Amino acid sequence: xxxxxxxxxxxxxxxxxxxxxxxxxxxxxxxxxxxxxxxxxxxxxxxxxxxxxxxxxxxxxxxxxxxxxxxxxxxxxxxxxxxxxxxxxxxxxxxxxxxxxxxxxxxxxxxxxxxxxxxxxxxxxxxxxxxxxxxxxxxxxxxxxxxxxxxxxxxxxxxxxxxxxxxxxxxxxxxxxxxxxxxxxxxxxxxxxxxxx
Numbered sequence: 001x002x003x004x005x006x007x008x009x010x011x012x013x014x015x016x017x018x019x020x021x022x023x024x025x026x027x028x029x030x031x032x033x034x035x036x037x038x039x040x041x042x043x044x045x046x047x048x049x050x051x052x053x054x055x056x057x058x059x060x061x062x063x064x065x066x067x068x069x070x071x072x073x074x075x076x077x078x079x080x081x082x083x084x085x086x087x088x089x090x091x092x093x094x095x096x097x098x099x100x101x102x103x104x105x106x107x108x109x110x111x112x113x114x115x116x117x118x119x120x121x122x123x124x125x126x127x128x129x130x131x132x133x134x135x136x137x138x139x140x141x142x143x144x145x146x147x148x149x150x151x152x153x154x155x156x157x158x159x160x161x162x163x164x165x166x167x168x169x170x171x172x173x174x175x176x177x178x179x180x181x182x183x184x185x186x187x188x189x190x191x192x193x194x195x196x197x
Contacts, residue, residue: 001132002186003175004046004141005149007167008056009033015087022088026059030169033194037170038063040193046070047138050131052078052145060170061143072143077127080145081115117162124151132177149173156183165189 009030014022026034041064049065050073051057061072082088094101131140146167153165156175167173167189174186 001135001137001177002139003128003132003177004041004044004139005152005173005175006037006041006060006141006143007146007149007169007171008052008054008060008143009037010090010169011056011088013089013093015089017086019086021084022086023055023083024088025055030056031059033170034060035063036193037172038067041141041172042067044139046141048073048131048135048140049143050075050078050140051143052080052148054079054083054145057143057145061141064141075127075131075142077123077130078142078144078148081117081120081147120147121151121155121162124148125155128152136179153185153188156185168194170194 009026010033011024011030012027014024016022037060045068046064049061049068049070051061053074053076057078058072058074064070065072128142131142146165147162149167149171150161150163150165152175153173154160154162165188168191170193171189171191172193173188173190176182176184176186178184
Protein backbone atom coordinates (compact mmCIF):
# COMPACT_ATOMS: atom_id res chain seq x y z
CA UNK A 1 0.00 0.00 0.00
CA UNK A 2 1.00 3.63 -0.46
CA UNK A 3 1.05 6.12 2.34
CA UNK A 4 1.08 9.89 1.73
CA UNK A 5 2.13 12.06 4.67
CA UNK A 6 1.26 15.71 4.13
CA UNK A 7 2.41 18.51 6.38
CA UNK A 8 -0.17 21.17 7.19
CA UNK A 9 -0.22 24.60 5.55
CA UNK A 10 1.11 27.79 7.12
CA UNK A 11 -0.82 28.55 10.34
CA UNK A 12 -1.53 31.86 11.98
CA UNK A 13 0.65 32.98 14.85
CA UNK A 14 -0.94 32.35 18.27
CA UNK A 15 0.41 33.24 21.71
CA UNK A 16 -1.98 32.51 24.60
CA UNK A 17 -1.23 34.51 27.72
CA UNK A 18 -3.57 32.36 29.82
CA UNK A 19 -1.56 29.21 29.20
CA UNK A 20 -4.14 27.44 27.03
CA UNK A 21 -2.60 25.21 24.35
CA UNK A 22 -2.26 27.04 21.05
CA UNK A 23 -4.22 25.46 18.22
CA UNK A 24 -3.97 27.96 15.38
CA UNK A 25 -6.05 27.90 12.22
CA UNK A 26 -4.44 28.20 8.82
CA UNK A 27 -3.43 31.63 7.62
CA UNK A 28 -4.68 32.96 4.28
CA UNK A 29 -1.49 31.64 2.68
CA UNK A 30 -2.00 28.32 4.45
CA UNK A 31 -5.50 27.96 2.99
CA UNK A 32 -4.07 28.63 -0.47
CA UNK A 33 -1.41 25.96 0.12
CA UNK A 34 -4.10 23.52 1.27
CA UNK A 35 -6.13 24.14 -1.88
CA UNK A 36 -3.04 23.60 -4.02
CA UNK A 37 -2.04 20.33 -2.39
CA UNK A 38 -5.65 19.17 -2.61
CA UNK A 39 -5.66 19.75 -6.38
CA UNK A 40 -2.22 18.09 -6.62
CA UNK A 41 -3.45 14.91 -4.93
CA UNK A 42 -6.97 14.83 -6.39
CA UNK A 43 -6.08 12.62 -9.37
CA UNK A 44 -4.41 10.10 -7.06
CA UNK A 45 -7.74 9.59 -5.27
CA UNK A 46 -6.62 8.29 -1.87
CA UNK A 47 -9.13 5.82 -0.50
CA UNK A 48 -9.04 7.31 2.99
CA UNK A 49 -7.95 10.55 4.64
CA UNK A 50 -6.72 11.09 8.17
CA UNK A 51 -5.61 14.13 10.14
CA UNK A 52 -4.15 15.11 13.45
CA UNK A 53 -6.60 16.55 16.02
CA UNK A 54 -5.05 20.01 15.50
CA UNK A 55 -6.92 22.58 13.40
CA UNK A 56 -4.09 23.28 10.99
CA UNK A 57 -3.94 19.64 9.90
CA UNK A 58 -7.71 19.25 9.58
CA UNK A 59 -8.06 22.49 7.62
CA UNK A 60 -5.31 21.34 5.26
CA UNK A 61 -7.16 18.08 4.61
CA UNK A 62 -10.51 19.80 3.99
CA UNK A 63 -10.13 20.79 0.30
CA UNK A 64 -9.14 17.28 -0.79
CA UNK A 65 -11.83 15.74 1.41
CA UNK A 66 -14.45 18.01 -0.15
CA UNK A 67 -13.37 17.18 -3.69
CA UNK A 68 -13.29 13.42 -3.08
CA UNK A 69 -16.38 13.37 -0.87
CA UNK A 70 -14.50 11.66 1.95
CA UNK A 71 -14.66 12.13 5.69
CA UNK A 72 -11.41 12.85 7.51
CA UNK A 73 -10.60 10.45 10.33
CA UNK A 74 -9.01 12.10 13.35
CA UNK A 75 -6.03 10.27 14.88
CA UNK A 76 -4.56 11.35 18.22
CA UNK A 77 -1.41 9.32 17.54
CA UNK A 78 -0.25 11.77 14.88
CA UNK A 79 -0.59 14.97 16.92
CA UNK A 80 2.48 17.23 16.93
CA UNK A 81 4.96 16.93 19.79
CA UNK A 82 4.40 20.54 20.95
CA UNK A 83 0.60 20.34 20.98
CA UNK A 84 0.44 21.41 24.65
CA UNK A 85 2.48 24.58 24.07
CA UNK A 86 0.70 27.88 24.73
CA UNK A 87 2.20 29.47 21.62
CA UNK A 88 2.69 28.69 17.95
CA UNK A 89 5.07 30.88 16.01
CA UNK A 90 6.06 29.65 12.55
CA UNK A 91 9.77 28.87 12.82
CA UNK A 92 10.73 31.03 9.85
CA UNK A 93 8.96 33.98 11.53
CA UNK A 94 10.73 33.28 14.80
CA UNK A 95 14.08 33.02 13.01
CA UNK A 96 13.54 36.41 11.36
CA UNK A 97 12.31 38.16 14.51
CA UNK A 98 14.24 36.48 17.32
CA UNK A 99 17.24 34.56 16.04
CA UNK A 100 18.51 33.74 19.54
CA UNK A 101 15.21 32.13 20.54
CA UNK A 102 15.08 30.24 17.24
CA UNK A 103 18.58 28.90 17.88
CA UNK A 104 17.55 27.79 21.37
CA UNK A 105 14.58 25.91 19.96
CA UNK A 106 16.30 24.30 17.00
CA UNK A 107 20.03 24.16 17.63
CA UNK A 108 19.88 23.41 21.36
CA UNK A 109 16.79 21.22 21.24
CA UNK A 110 14.49 23.29 23.44
CA UNK A 111 11.66 22.78 20.94
CA UNK A 112 11.16 19.32 22.36
CA UNK A 113 12.41 19.92 25.91
CA UNK A 114 10.35 17.84 28.30
CA UNK A 115 9.00 15.63 25.50
CA UNK A 116 9.75 11.92 25.64
CA UNK A 117 10.99 11.66 22.05
CA UNK A 118 11.20 7.87 22.09
CA UNK A 119 7.60 7.63 23.20
CA UNK A 120 6.56 10.27 20.65
CA UNK A 121 8.15 8.28 17.83
CA UNK A 122 6.68 5.04 19.14
CA UNK A 123 3.18 6.57 19.27
CA UNK A 124 3.53 7.88 15.72
CA UNK A 125 4.80 4.55 14.41
CA UNK A 126 2.09 2.57 16.23
CA UNK A 127 -0.64 4.85 14.87
CA UNK A 128 0.62 4.71 11.29
CA UNK A 129 1.17 0.95 11.43
CA UNK A 130 -2.45 0.53 12.58
CA UNK A 131 -3.64 2.61 9.62
CA UNK A 132 -1.50 0.53 7.26
CA UNK A 133 -3.07 -2.66 8.62
CA UNK A 134 -6.55 -1.18 8.25
CA UNK A 135 -6.01 -0.12 4.63
CA UNK A 136 -3.96 -2.93 3.11
CA UNK A 137 -3.61 -2.55 -0.65
CA UNK A 138 -4.92 1.03 -0.67
CA UNK A 139 -3.48 4.53 -0.93
CA UNK A 140 -4.20 6.78 2.05
CA UNK A 141 -3.26 10.37 2.91
CA UNK A 142 -2.40 11.53 6.41
CA UNK A 143 -2.38 15.28 7.12
CA UNK A 144 -0.08 15.95 10.03
CA UNK A 145 3.05 17.80 11.15
CA UNK A 146 6.77 18.13 10.56
CA UNK A 147 7.65 16.28 13.75
CA UNK A 148 5.34 13.41 12.84
CA UNK A 149 6.78 13.11 9.33
CA UNK A 150 10.31 13.15 10.76
CA UNK A 151 9.37 10.47 13.29
CA UNK A 152 7.93 8.11 10.66
CA UNK A 153 10.60 8.81 8.03
CA UNK A 154 13.33 8.42 10.65
CA UNK A 155 11.82 5.10 11.69
CA UNK A 156 11.74 3.85 8.10
CA UNK A 157 15.27 5.08 7.30
CA UNK A 158 16.88 4.28 10.65
CA UNK A 159 17.71 7.92 11.43
CA UNK A 160 17.65 8.95 15.09
CA UNK A 161 17.74 12.75 14.62
CA UNK A 162 14.16 13.92 15.35
CA UNK A 163 14.43 16.81 12.88
CA UNK A 164 16.68 15.54 10.09
CA UNK A 165 14.17 16.62 7.43
CA UNK A 166 13.06 20.23 6.94
CA UNK A 167 9.51 19.58 5.76
CA UNK A 168 7.88 22.47 3.90
CA UNK A 169 4.29 23.55 4.41
CA UNK A 170 2.05 21.05 2.56
CA UNK A 171 5.13 19.02 1.65
CA UNK A 172 4.10 15.52 0.52
CA UNK A 173 6.20 12.50 1.51
CA UNK A 174 5.40 9.08 0.05
CA UNK A 175 6.05 5.69 1.58
CA UNK A 176 5.36 2.12 0.55
CA UNK A 177 4.23 -0.49 3.07
CA UNK A 178 4.51 -4.10 1.95
CA UNK A 179 2.42 -6.89 3.46
CA UNK A 180 5.73 -8.58 4.34
CA UNK A 181 6.44 -5.75 6.78
CA UNK A 182 8.95 -3.86 4.65
CA UNK A 183 8.64 -0.07 4.70
CA UNK A 184 10.32 2.15 2.11
CA UNK A 185 10.49 5.76 0.99
CA UNK A 186 9.29 6.80 -2.47
CA UNK A 187 9.83 10.53 -2.01
CA UNK A 188 10.30 13.17 0.68
CA UNK A 189 8.92 16.70 0.82
CA UNK A 190 7.37 17.11 -2.64
CA UNK A 191 6.51 20.79 -3.15
CA UNK A 192 5.88 21.07 -6.90
CA UNK A 193 2.28 22.15 -6.25
CA UNK A 194 3.62 25.40 -4.74
CA UNK A 195 6.07 26.15 -7.55
CA UNK A 196 4.16 29.10 -9.05
CA UNK A 197 2.90 30.46 -5.72
